[in-house]
Amino acid sequence: xxxxxxxxxxxxxxxxxxxxxxxxxxxxxxxxxxxxxxxxxxxxxxxxxxxxxxxxxxxxxxxxxxxxxxxxxxxxxxxxxxxxxxxxxxxxxxxxxxxxxxxxxxxxxxxxxxxxxxxxxxxxxxxxxxxxxxxxxxxxxxxxxxxxxxxxxxxxxxxxxxxxxxxxxxxxxxxxxxxxxxxxxxxxxxxxxxxxxxxxxxxxxxxxxxxxxxxxxxxxxxxxxxxxxxxxxxxxxxxxxxxxxxxxxxxxxxxxxxxxxxxxxxxxxxxxxxxxxxxxxxxxxxxxxxxxxxxxxxxxxxxxxxxxxxxxxxxxxxxxxxxxxxxxxxxxxxxxxxxxxxxxxxxxxxxxxxxxxxxxxxxxxxxxxxxxxxxxxxxxxxxxxxxxxxxxxxxxxxxxxxxxxxxxxxxxxxxxxxxxxxxxxxxxxxxxxxxxxxxxxxxxxxxxxxxxxxxxxxxxxxxxxxxxxxxxxxxxxxxxxxxxxxxxx
Amino acid sequence: xxxxxxxxxxxxxxxxxxxxxxxxxxxxxxxxxxxxxxxxxxxxxxxxxxxxxxxxxxxxxxxxxxxxxxxxxxxxxxxxxxxxxxxxxxxxxxxxxxxxxxxxxxxxxxxxxxxxxxxxxxxxxxxxxxxxxxxxxxxxxxxxxxxxxxxxxxxxxxxxxxxxxxxxxxxxxxxxxxxxxxxxxxxxxxxxxxxxxxxxxxxxxxxxxxxxxx
Numbered sequence: 001x002x003x004x005x006x007x008x009x010x011x012x013x014x015x016x017x018x019x020x021x022x023x024x025x026x027x028x029x030x031x032x033x034x035x036x037x038x039x040x041x042x043x044x045x046x047x048x049x050x051x052x053x054x055x056x057x058x059x060x061x062x063x064x065x066x067x068x069x070x071x072x073x074x075x076x077x078x079x080x081x082x083x084x085x086x087x088x089x090x091x092x093x094x095x096x097x098x099x100x101x102x103x104x105x106x107x108x109x110x111x112x113x114x115x116x117x118x119x120x121x122x123x124x125x126x127x128x129x130x131x132x133x134x135x136x137x138x139x140x141x142x143x144x145x146x147x148x149x150x151x152x153x154x155x156x157x158x159x160x161x162x163x164x165x166x167x168x169x170x171x172x173x174x175x176x177x178x179x180x181x182x183x184x185x186x187x188x189x190x191x192x193x194x195x196x197x198x199x200x201x202x203x204x205x206x207x208x209x210x211x212x213x214x215x216x217x218x219x220x221x222x223x224x225x226x227x228x229x230x231x232x233x234x235x236x237x238x239x240x241x242x243x244x245x246x247x248x249x250x251x252x253x254x255x256x257x258x259x260x261x262x263x264x265x266x267x268x269x270x271x272x273x274x275x276x277x278x279x280x281x282x283x284x285x286x287x288x289x290x291x292x293x294x295x296x297x298x299x300x301x302x303x304x305x306x307x308x309x310x311x312x313x314x315x316x317x318x319x320x321x322x323x324x325x326x327x328x329x330x331x332x333x334x335x336x337x338x339x340x341x342x343x344x345x346x347x348x349x350x351x352x353x354x355x356x357x358x359x360x361x362x363x364x365x366x367x368x369x370x371x372x373x374x375x376x377x378x379x380x381x382x383x384x385x386x387x388x389x390x391x392x393x394x395x396x397x398x399x400x401x402x403x404x405x406x407x408x409x410x411x412x413x414x415x416x417x418x419x420x421x422x423x424x425x426x427x428x429x430x431x432x433x434x435x436x437x438x439x440x441x442x443x444x445x446x447x448x449x450x451x452x453x454x455x456x457x458x459x460x461x462x463x464x465x466x467x468x469x470x471x472x473x474x475x476x477x478x479x480x481x482x483x484x485x486x487x488x489x
Numbered sequence: 490x491x492x493x494x495x496x497x498x499x500x501x502x503x504x505x506x507x508x509x510x511x512x513x514x515x516x517x518x519x520x521x522x523x524x525x526x527x528x529x530x531x532x533x534x535x536x537x538x539x540x541x542x543x544x545x546x547x548x549x550x551x552x553x554x555x556x557x558x559x560x561x562x563x564x565x566x567x568x569x570x571x572x573x574x575x576x577x578x579x580x581x582x583x584x585x586x587x588x589x590x591x592x593x594x595x596x597x598x599x600x601x602x603x604x605x606x607x608x609x610x611x612x613x614x615x616x617x618x619x620x621x622x623x624x625x626x627x628x629x630x631x632x633x634x635x636x637x638x639x640x641x642x643x644x645x646x647x648x649x650x651x652x653x654x655x656x657x658x659x660x661x662x663x664x665x666x667x668x669x670x671x672x673x674x675x676x677x678x679x680x681x682x683x684x685x686x687x688x689x690x691x692x693x694x695x696x697x698x699x700x701x702x703x
Contacts, residue, residue, distance in 0.1 A: 342567060342615040351613035355595060358605055363596040366568060367581035367589045378581040383567070383593050400684040401675060402551035402583035404625070439677040465677040470546045486580060488680070489543070489550050489624070 001116060001152050002135045003109040005092055006128045006142035007084065009057075010105040011045040013126060014081040015074035026050035027072045030061060039065075044076065048126070087123060093228075100135070100223035106142070108135045110223055120148035135223060136214045140165060140189075155217060159190025166211060177204045189215060230266055232259050232325040241280050241317030245309055248318060252305050255323045256298040263327060269294030270301060271328030275308075278320035285314060286322075289357045292383055293349035294328050300350045301325075307357040352383055373446050374457065375475075375485060376405060399463070401488040403473060409483040414474070425462055425474055431484060433472060439465035443476075463488070527553065527691055530560045533618070533652045537666025538643055540655045541693070543624070548671040549691050550624055550656050551583070556688050557620065557654065558584065561591035568593045570618045571610050575603040576625035600626050604638050607653070611642055614649035621655045628659060636663050660696075668697035 007013060011029045016022055031044040039062035046055045046064075053068045064071055085104055092099045092107040096114040099107050111131070120129050130141035131152040141153050143165040163178055163186065180203075186192055193215040201209050213219040234255045242248055252275075263269060271294050276286035289308060295301055342348050355364050365380030413429040422443075428434045442462035449455040460476040471488035526532055533539045543550050554572065561570050568591050572579060577596040581589050593616065597603040600623060607621050623631060643664045646653055655662055662668075673692040 344613065344615050347613050348567070348615050351609055351615070354609055355606055358602060358609070359595060359597060365594060367579070367592065367594045369581040369584065369586055369589060376580070376582065378589075380594070399583070399680050400682055400687050401547075401549065401680055402555055403580040404551060404578040405580040407577050441677055441680060463677060463680055468546065469674070471675065471677055471680075486578070487546070488675070489547055 001111045001131055001133065002138040003095060003111055003116065004128075004130045004132070004135075004138035004142035005088055005095075005107040005109065006130070006139075007088060007105045007124060008126055008128070008145075009045040009047060009051075010084055011076055011081060012047045012074070013124070014077045014084055016047060017080050018077065019074070022072055022074070023047070024049070025072050026053055026055065026068050026070055027074050028055060028057075028061075028064060029074045029076050031076075084124070088127075089226075089228075091123065091127075092226075098223065098225050101226040102139065106139065107226075108139060108223055110135075116150070116152075118150050120150070133217045134214070134220045136219065136221065137217060139167075140214075143167075155193070155215070156190075158215060159188060159193065161189045163187060163189060163192060165189075177208045180204060230262055230327070232262060232270075232327055233322065234259060234324075235320060235322045237320050238318065241319055242321075243317045248309055248321065249302065249306055251321055252309070252323065253298065253302050255321070256301050256305075259323065259325045260296055260298045260301065263296050263325060266327070267330065268327040269296040269330045270325040272326040273301060273305060274324040274326070275305065276320075276322040277312075277314070277318050278322075279314060280316040280319055283315070285312065288361070289353070290361055291349070292352035292356060294330055295349060295353065296330070300353065303350060304353040304357045307354045311358065372448065374448050375446075375459070376407070399488065401471070403486040404489050405486040406484060409475070409485050412474075412482050412484055414476075414482040420480075421460060421476065421478075423476065425464065425476075425482070428464075428466070428474075428484075433466055433468065433470050433484065435466050435468060437464045438467045461485070527556060527688075527693055533557075533654055534666060535617070535650045535652050536647050538639070538646065538653045538655060538662055538664065540657055540660065540662045540665040540668045540697075541671055542657055542660055542668065542696075543671040545672070545674045547675045549673050549675055549687065550671060552684070552688050552691055553654075553656070553671070554579075554620060554622075555584065555588070555684060556691070557618065558588045558591055559688075561588075561618075567615070569616055570620065571595060571616045573597060573603050573606050573610070573619065573621045575600060575621070575623045578622070578625055600630050600634055604634055604642075607642055608638070608645065611645040611649065611651060611653065614645075614651065617651050619651065619653050621653060623661070624656045624658050626658070631657065631659075631661055634661075639664050665697060667695060670694040670696050 012027060015029050016027060026047065026049045028043045028046045028050055030041045039060070041061050043055070043057050043059050043061060043064055045057050050068065050071060055064050055068055055071065061073065081104070088105070088107055089101070092109055095117065096109050096111050099109040102108050116131055117129070122129070128142045128145065129148055130138050132138035132141050133152055137153065137158070140158065144161055163181060166178065181192060193212065195212070197209065197212055200212050210219065236251055236255065238251075242251070260270075270291060272288055272290045274286065274288040276284055278284055287308060289304060291304070352364065362380060365383050368379050368381055370377035370379065410431050412431040414423070414425045415427045415429055416423045416425040418424045425437055425440070427436045440462060442460070444461040445459070446461065447456070447458040449457060458478055462474040462476070464472050464474050466472065473485040473488070475483050475485050477483065541550065541553060557570060561568070570591055571593040573595045575597050577598060579594060595606050595610070597606055603621060603623060607619060610616060610619055639662050642653065655665070660668060670693065671691070672694055673690055675687065679687060
C-alpha cells in the first residue's frame with residue numbers, strides 16, 4: 001500500500017500564513033520571474049476560493065484580474081515555503097522510512113512493512129493524505145479533497161472522479177488526449193477506465209495506455225527513494241568543565257563510536273577529522289587532521305586524536321567538544337604481488353595519521369623538487385603510496401655538497417665593496433656566523449617569473465667560507481637585503 | 490688516570506656478566522677498527538642505533554644522507570627510508586627527483602617532536618631505515634631528551650630489526666651500537682667537484698663499536 005501526502009497550492013498557503021485575514025478572499029501568488037506590477041506575470045498558485053472562481057495557476061495576472069476583480073495578489077515567501085516542506089518531510093519520515101519526494105508539495109510513501117495511519121489529524125489545514133494500491137493511484141487520490149477514511153481506495157472509488165484531475169490536464173503545451181475523451185462524451189475516470197485497452201492503444205497512443213494501466217493498478221512504478229544527508233558531526237556540551245586528557249579522550253571515544261557506525265552504515269570511511277573545542281574563556285581551538293588513507297576504525301581514529309590532544313596546551317578548561325568526520329569512499333586497490341610490500345601494511349595508515357597529527361598538515365610526505373630555479377621550490381606527495389612519483393622531472397642539481405636550508409632564512413648585515421647589486425661581500429656583521437669571509441664563490445645571479453610583475457623574483461647567490469670553517473650560502477636580494485639561505489654541512 | 494674503584498667495579502661486572510657488553514673499545518687503538526665503510530651498500534647494522542658526530546662544521550653530514558639515499562631501491566610502493574628532519578633543514582633542491590622519491594620526509598620543529606616521530610615510525614616497523622637528524626639543535630636543547638627515550642627507541646629497533654642513523658652535534662646517545670666520528674673537512678674549492686667524488690672523500694672513525702647481533 002502507498003500513501004500520498006499533498007499540500008495543494010503550497011506557495012499560496014505559505015504566503016497566507018503571514019496574512020491569515022486574506023484567507024476569506026480570492027488570492028494568488030505571482031511567479032518570481034514576474035516583475036512587481038507586471039500585468040503579464042503568470043500566477044504561481046491560487047488559494048481555494050480563487051480556484052472556485054475559475055482562476056488557475058499559470059494564467060497571466062491581467063487575465064485573472066479581469067476574471068475576478070476581487071483577486072488579491074501576494075508575493076512569494078520562500079522561507080515559509082521551506083518551513084512547510086520541512087514539515088511535510090518530517091511527517092513523511094514519521095510514516096515510513098521509504099518515500100519519494102515527488103514534488104515540493106507531494107510525498108509518495110511506501111507503507112510496505114509499516115502500519116497505515118488509522119486516523120489523520122493534519123498539522124496543516126489543507127494537508128491531504130490518501131492511501132491506494134499503487135503510488136500513482138495514491139497520487140491521484142490526493143488530488144481530490146475528501147475525508148480520510150483510513151483505508152486504501154479501491155479502483156471503483158476512482159470511477160466517479162472527473163477526468164480533469166489527471167495531471168496532464170493542466171500541463172501547458174502538452175498534447176493531451178482529454179479533449180478527445182470529452183468529444184466522445186466521457187466525463188469521469190470510470191468512463192475512461194472501462195474503455196477497451198486495445199482500442200485506446202490504436203486511437204489515443206501510448207500516454208493514454210499508460211494512464212489506463214494506472215487506473216487498473218497494473219502500473220506499479222518504483223519510487224525514487226529520498227535519503228536525507230547523513231551528518232557526521234557530533235557536539236557534546238560538558239556538564240562540568242573538562243580539565244584532564246583522559247576525560248576528553250573518553251568522550252571523544254564515545255563520539256567516534258557513533259560517527260564510525262554511521263560511516264559503516266553508508267559504506268564510507270573518514271578522510272579527515274575536524275575538531276573544535278570551546279573553552280571556559282569562550283575561546284575556540286580547532287584543527288583539522290587529514291588522514292593519509294581513509295579509516296573507519298574508531299580505535300585508529302582515536303589514536304590519531306590522542307596524539308593531537310596530547311600536544312594541545314589550553315589556557316582554560318573545555319566546555320564543548322565538536323567532532324566531525326569527513327566522509328570519503330573507501331580505498332579498494334589490489335596489492336602489488338611482485339614488488340616488496342610493507343611488512344605491516346595494516347599499521348601504516350594509522351602511523352601516518354598519527355604522524356600527521358603530531359607534525360601538522362603538510363609536514364610529512366615524499367619530496368619532489370620542482371623544475372625551477374626558484375629557491376626552496378618543492379612539493380610533498382602523499383606518503384601513503386599509490387601516487388606516481390616523477391623521477392626524471394628535474395634536469396639540474398644544485399651544489400654537490402647538499403645544502404642545509406634555514407627556514408626561514410636568516411637576515412644578516414653584510415660589509416663589502418662595490419655598489420648596489422654588484423656588492424662583493426667581505427664580512428658578515430650580524431647573525432650567528434658573524435665574522436670575516438675567508439673565501440668566496442660567485443656571484444650566481446638568478447631570476448624568474450619576470451613576465452609576471454607580482455611574482456617576479458631576482459637574487460644573487462654567493463657561496464662563502466667563514467674563518468670558523470662554516471660554508472654558507474649568502475643571498476643578495478633587491479633593496480639591499482642580505483640573507484643566509486643555508487649551510488653546506 | 491683511571492679511577493681504581495671504577496676499574497675494579499668494571500672488572501667485577503665483566504666477570505659476573507661476561508656476555509653483557511662485547512667489543513667496547515675504550516682505547517684509541519681499538520677505536521680505529523676498519524670494519525666500517527660508508528661506501529658499502531648497507532653499512533649500517535640492523536637492530537641498533539648508529540650515531541654520527543661531525544668534528545667540523547663542514548664535515549659533509551648531508552653527504553651521508555645523500556649516500557644512504559643513493560643506495561636505496563627506487564622500486565617500492567612506499568619509500569624504505571625515512572628522514573626525520575629535526576629542524577626542517579632538508580633541501581629537496583639539492584637532490585635529484587629520483588633520489589627524493591626514495592625518501593619519506595618528516596619535517597619537525599623541536600627535538601621533542603623529532604623523538605616522538607622517531608618513536609612512532611620505529612614502533613610501526615614498516616620502514617627498515619630511519620635517519621634522525623638532530624644536528625641543528627644546540628646541546629642544551631638536546632640535553633632535555635631523557636636517556637630513557639633512547640632506550641625505548643633502541644628496544645623498538647631491536648624488535649623490528651630496523652636501523653636508526655642519528656646525526657648529532659655531539660656524542661649523545663647512551664645506547665648507540667656504533668658511534669662514528671665524521672672527520673672529513675670540506676672547503677669552498679671542493680664545491681666544484683662532483684657529488685660521488687665528495688662522498689669518496691668522507692672519512693669516518695668509529696669511536697664506539699659494540700657487537701651487534703645481526
